[in-house]
Amino acid sequence: MNKKFEKLFEPVEFPSGIETRNRFAMAPMTVYGSNDDDSIGKEDLDYFSVRNDAGGLIITGAATTSKDGHNMANQITAYDDKKIAGLTKLASVIKGKGNLAILQLQNAGREARATQKRKGVAYAPSKIEFPFLKYVPKELTPKQIKGFIKDFGEATRRAIEAGFDGVEIHGANHYLIQQFFSSYSNRRKDKWGGSLENRMNFALEVIDEINTTVENYAEEPFVVGYRISPEEVHGDNIGYTVDDVCKLINEIIKTGIDYIHLSMSKYDAIPSVGGNNEPMATTIYKTVDGRVPVIGAGSILTPEDALRALDYVDIVALGRAVIIDPDFVVKLRDGREDEIETSVKDRFDDLHLPNKLKRLWTKEGSLLPPLKGLND
Ligand SMILES: Cc1cc2nc3c(=O)[nH]c(=O)nc-3n(C[C@H](O)[C@H](O)[C@H](O)COP(=O)(O)O)c2cc1C
Numbered sequence: 001m002n003k004k005f006e007k008l009f010e011p012v013e014f015p016s017g018i019e020t021r022n023r024f025a026m027a028p029m030t031v032y033g034s035n036d037d038d039s040i041g042k043e044d045l046d047y048f049s050v051r052n053d054a055g056g057l058i059i060t061g062a063a064t065t066s067k068d069g070h071n072m073a074n075q076i077t078a079y080d081d082k083k084i085a086g087l088t089k090l091a092s093v094i095k096g097k098g099n100l101a102i103l104q105l106q107n108a109g110r111e112a113r114a115t116q117k118r119k120g121v122a123y124a125p126s127k128i129e130f131p132f133l134k135y136v137p138k139e140l141t142p143k144q145i146k147g148f149i150k151d152f153g154e155a156t157r158r159a160i161e162a163g164f165d166g167v168e169i170h171g172a173n174h175y176l177i178q179q180f181f182s183s184y185s186n187r188r189k190d191k192w193g194g195s196l197e198n199r200m201n202f203a204l205e206v207i208d209e210i211n212t213t214v215e216n217y218a219e220e221p222f223v224v225g226y227r228i229s230p231e232e233v234h235g236d237n238i239g240y241t242v243d244d245v246c247k248l249i250n251e252i253i254k255t256g257i258d259y260i261h262l263s264m265s266k267y268d269a270i271p272s273v274g275g276n277n278e279p280m281a282t283t284i285y286k287t288v289d290g291r292v293p294v295i296g297a298g299s300i301l302t303p304e305d306a307l308r309a310l311d312y313v314d315i316v317a318l319g320r321a322v323i324i325d326p327d328f329v330v331k332l333r334d335g336r337e338d339e340i341e342t343s344v345k346d347r348f349d350d351l352h353l354p355n356k357l358k359r360l361w362t363k364e365g366s367l368l369p370p371l372k373g374l375n376d
Contacts, residue, residue, distance in 0.1 A: 001332070001333055001334070001335050002332075002335050002337060004307070005303055005306075005307065005332055005337070007023070007307070007310060008022060008023050008024065008303075008306055008307065008310065008316070008332070009021075009022045009023070009333060010022070010023060011056075012056075012293050012314055012315060014223055014258035014259060014292070014293060015256060015257075015258050015292055016166075016221040016222065016223055016224075016258050017221045018100065018165065018166070018221050018222075018223050018258070020056035020057045020099075020100055020315070021056040021098070021099070022055070022056040022329070022333075023056070023310065023314065023315045023316060024054070024055035024056060024057075024306070024315070024316060024317075024318060024329050025055045025056070025057040025058075025059060025261075025295050025297075025315050025316070025317040025318070026051060026054040026055040026057070026058045026059060026317070026318060026322055027059065027297045027317040027318060027319035027322075028059040028060060028061050028062060028104040028168065028170070028227070029061050029319055029323070030061035030062050030071075030072060030075045030076075031043075031044070031047050031061055031353065031354050031357045032072065032073075032074040032075060032354050032356035032357050032360070033045075033046070033047050033074065033354035033356075033357075034074045034075060034076055034077065034086075035074075036073070036074070038064075038070075038077040038079075038083070039077075039082070039083060039085075039086040040076065040083070040086030040087060040089060040090050041074070041354075043354035043355070044076065044090060044354070045089060045090065045093050046352050046354075047352055047353060047354060048060075048090065048093045048094050049093050049096070049352075050326045050352045051322055051326045051352075052093060052094050052095070052096045052097045052099060053097040053099065053327075053329060053330050054318065054322040054326060054328065054329055055099065055317075055318065055322075055329060056099050056100060056315075057099065057100050057102055057295075057315065058094045058099050058100065058101055058102065059102045059104050059168050059225075059261075059317075060076055060090070060094070060101075060102065060103050060104050061075060061076055061104065062075060062076070062104050062105075062106035062108075062170050062175075063075070063076040063077055063078040063087075063103050063104060063105055063106060063155065064076070064077040064078065064079050064106060064107070064108070064114075065078060065079060065105050065106065065107050065148070065151045065152050065154070065155040066079055066107050066147070066148050066151040067079045067080075067115065068112065068115050068119070068123060068144075068148075069106070069107030069108050069109060069112045069115060069123065069148060069151075069176055070108065070112050070113075070114035070115045070118075071106065071108035071111055071112055071113060071114060071175070072113060072114055073114050073117075074354075074356055076090070076103075078103065078105065078155040078158050078159065079151065079154075079155065081158065083158060084158050084161050084162050087103070087158060087159065087162035087164070088161075088162040088163055090162070091103075091159075091162045091163040091164045092163060095163070095165070100165040100166065100223065101163070101164045101165050101166075102164065102165060102166045102167060102168050102223060102225065103155075103159040103162075103164045103166075103167050103168070104167070104168045104170050104227070105152055105155050105156070105159075105167050105168065105169055105170060105210075106170040106175055106176075107148055107151070107152070107175065107176040107177070108122075108175050108176060109122070109123060109124050109125070109137070109175055109176030109179045110122050110123070110124035110130065110133060110137035110176075110179060110185070111133075111174060111175055116135055121137075121138050122135065122137045122138070123137060123138050123139075123140045123144065124137035124138070124139065124140065124176070124179055124185065125139070125140060125176075125179050125180050125185060125186040125187075125188055125192065125193060125202075126139055126185065126186055126187040126188055126193070127139040128185065128187065139188075142190065142192070145192060145202065148176070149202070149205050149206055149209050150209060152169070152206045152209055152210055153209040153210055153212065153213040154213075155167070156209075156210045156213040156214065156217075156224075157213050157216075157217050160213075160214070160217045160218050160222060161217075165222065165223055166222055166223025166224060166225065166258065167210065167222075167223070167224055167225070168224075168225040168226070168227055168261065169203075169206060169207065169210065169224070169225070169226045169227065170227055171203055171226050171227055171228045171229075172227045172228050172229040172261075172263035173229055173263055174229070174232070176202075177202060177203050177206060178228075178229060178232065178239075180192060180193075180199060180201075180202035180203065181199050181200065181202070181203060181232075181239070181240060181244075181248060182199070182232050182239030182240055183199065183238070183239055183240065184232065184234060184237045184238065184239040185239060186199055196240075196244060196247060199240075200247075200248050200251055203226075203248065203252065204251060204252070204255065207224070207226070207252065207255045207257065208255065210224055211224065211255060211256065223258045223259075224256075224257055224258055225257065225258050225259040225260070225261055225295075226252050226257050226259070226260055226261065227261040227262075227263055228245060228248070228249070228260060228261070228262065228263065229262075229263050229264070230242050230245050230262055230263075230264060230269075230271070230280040230281070230284060231245065231271050231272060231273070231274070231275075231280065233272045233273060238273060241271065241273055241274035241275070242271045242274055242275045242280045242283050242284070243274045243275065243283075244274075245284065246283065246284060246287040249284060249287055249288065250287065253288065253291050253292055257292060258292060258293075259292050259293045259294065259295055259315070260284070260288060260292060260293075260294050260295070261294075261295040261296075261297070261317065262280070262281055262284060262294065262295065262296045262297065262298075262313065263297055263298075264280065264281070264296065264297060264298035265298050265299065265369070266298045266299045267279075267281060267296045267297065267298040267299065267300055267305075267309045267312055267313070267316070268281060268308075268309075268312060269281075269298065271283075279312060281294070281296050281312035281313055282312055285312060285313065293314040293315055294313045294314050294315070295313060295314070295315040295316070295317050296309055296312055296313035296315075296316060296317065297316075297317035297318075297319060300316050300317070300318055300319075300321060301320065301321050301324075301342060301372075302321075302340070302342060303332050303337050303340065306318075306332075319369075320369060320371060321342075323344075323351065323353065323371065324341055324342060324343065324344055324351070324371065324372070325340050325341040325342070326351070326352070327340075328340050342372060343372045343373030343376075344371050344372065344373045344374050345372075345373030345374075345376050346373075347373075348362075348371075348373075348374060361374065362374065
């Protein structure tokens with residue numbers, strides 16, 4: 001290994017006592033490899049079998065925790081016990097090279113397009129018309145909220161039974177947990193909405209439920225991480241600022257979480273509003289103050305980017321970099337960084353990507369982040 005990159009291969013220990021062998025995580029990516037009956041598909045297994053050394057921590061794409069919060073057809077799901085057999089195969093493939101397998105848990109809330117298609121309804125903290133949605137979501141009742149929280153616990157139990165090393169709570173990217181924290185999306189007047197403290201309640205109860213499940217079912221230490229978007233700004237509508245997020249993160253850390261994972265399009269992004277005009281990752285890193293490791297994602301596309309990102313966070317998450325080159329980390333470890341591919345030109349069909357993902361990436365007006373070389 002080139003000495004310059006050695007820091008990237010140091011182990012990191014989580015509060016639960018589990019150690020990850022290097023400072024790379026594979027970012028969670030929904031790749032649509034599951035079967036139409038929502039079970040793990042051959043394409044899911046194929047995608048991970050070539051990427052199971054893409055980081056010490058391998059995080060799956062979002063797995064649905066509740067059938068009524070189902071984002072997209074063909075994503076991973078964990079909403080009933082019938083899914084355990086497939087999840088067991090998935091965990092085993094991911095752990096094949098000795099890295100940690102983490103199942104990301106998601107309820108999509110208002111973005112539950114698969115639920116909307118099946119039932120004609122999607123649920124959210126508040127019934128609001130959103131300019132970016134073709135339908136108006138239905139407001140969750142307090143009983144339904146409790147049910148969704150329980151479902152996160154049940155999905156965690158399934159992850160434990162399937163042999164995963166941990167779960168990551170998807171509190172980012174505008175899905176249900178973020179919708180509760182956002183003052184733009186959450187207009188409730190009960191204990192789940194209103195003040196900043198009340199808007200934290202859903203996230204904190206989800207973590208409590210998961211922690212209780214881990215205590216009851218896990219026979220070995222089990223990682224519980226939390227992914228968060230550092231700010232939410234929709235034009236003039238501010239859901240929350242990075243300063244608000246720091247307050248939530250303080251509460252999250254008190255629950256004994258293992259890591260905080262920042263979801264950004266660029267790892268050193270500056271806040272749109274609030275903050276001190278310093279990168280959001282820096283503001284958050286100072287708040288966390290070494291209590292738990294911080295993971296950062298966003299446009300870390302080369303080994304040099306990865307090294308620079310370590311100025312902001314403890315662990316770097318690779319998304320598109322390991323779509324483009326599944327062996328990014330292995331090549332770097334072996335001193336073969338010159339062989340890392342940074343473009344998909346003439347290689348797109350050889351990357352072991354599910355067909356649906358390939359279609360979504362190549363269709364006109366694709367909403368996915370660009371892949372270098374795809375349209376050359
Ligand atoms: C195809 C695709 C699917 C994604 N799915 C998820 C997901 O399921 N959960 C999540 O938290 N982020 C998801 N993301 C966001 C990535 O985890 C990551 O934050 C983003 O791609 C930025 O990192 P990158 O610049 O290294 O690609 C997805 C990104 C891509 C490209």
